[in-house]
Amino acid sequence: MANKVRKFSRRTLALLWTVLVAVVIGVLIYFEQISVLYVLATLSLVALLLFVAFADLEKIGFDSGE
Numbered sequence: 001m002a003n004k005v006r007k008f009s010r011r012t013l014a015l016l017w018t019v020l021v022a023v024v025i026g027v028l029i030y031f032e033q034i035s036v037l038y039v040l041a042t043l044s045l046v047a048l049l050l051f052v053a054f055a056d057l058e059k060i061g062f063d064s065g066e
Helices: 012-031 034-053
Strands: none
Touching: 012 034
16 A cells, blocks of 8 residues: 555646646636736736745755766
8 A cells, every 4th residue: 555656647647637727718708708807817927026035045055966
């Protein structure tokens, strides 16, 4: 029981999320809900900026790539 098998790889999950977001955007454009699309774009940009702002970049070594 110690070995847990993952159902999907990280790449597959990223692809599924991308397809899901593309479908949601396509549906919002089709039904002409541009105001909702603007709100979602603004909230996602704020979330991205907060994620970058609170990222712990001090632990990344400069000499690790050499």
